[in-house]
Amino acid sequence: MASKFFSNLFGVVDDEPETADYYEDQQPAQQAPAPVPTPAPTRSNKVVSINNARVAPQPNSSSKIELVEPRVYGDGKEIVNHLLNGNAVIVNFDQMDAKVAFRIVEYMKGATYAISGKIERIDAEIFLCTPQNFEISGKLAPTLSSDGLDDRGDRY
Template sequence: MGKFRDFFFEDDDVNVADGYYNQPVANTPAPSPQPQHNSKVVKFDTNREPATNVDSHIELVEPRLYGDAREIATQLLNGTAVIVNFGQMDPNLAMKVIDFLNGTVFAIDGEINRIGEQIFLCAPKNFAIDGKLAVTLDKLNPDEL
């Protein structure tokens, strides 16, 4: 750094140290980050345990177009169970979507069950469906949907 300083300042009387000073630094551990709580969150049920490590959840879908079947199938392929309400769909079109979802559920070794008049539960393999509400899909026709 001396030559650099001499080139620009030409003053040799200035004492400038060219090296760095090695000072010992204390090895103190960094403080652990504290979780921040959002004050805008409102708890409705204080008796419930918080769902911290939820691996699976259920998606609610109300399709209106045949193209919505692809979104439902993607959810199933990602391991998410889907409750499908066909109340807003033409019955003939809904039957086609059910056929599509039946193929998707078969491919992933899952289940599809009717749980209401126009409501179906599609679940991947990692979900267990128990109960006697389900109606077999072979007995359905578009008029019943």
């Protein structure tokens, strides 16, 4: 019907009349067999829910304190692996550029937050990172806040 409207509008003459019985000669369509439901594809576990994420292991007799003196940004992965294995880590940034050290500290803060651990500044360039199963007693330096500033206002 729309084509007839446009044909008349533009002055095109249609020789073939439009009829309702245009499709009468054909056989009625047969019903196709009902589709067989296919099993839903299994989900791959490539994405891990936060609730299923790795949590710091429970305390055991083999807990260690690792000493790390990073030289490049890639050494931050080693620090985080120690934390994920349930070990505390003392990190000395004395031999590293301050900007790169800051990036590693941010990386360590994210990892300790993810495992409900703690990160504390021991000295100007020395930090202690502990998983959840470690308890730190005593206070040598202020704990880092979430904005990266300690109580003295130093940024690290």
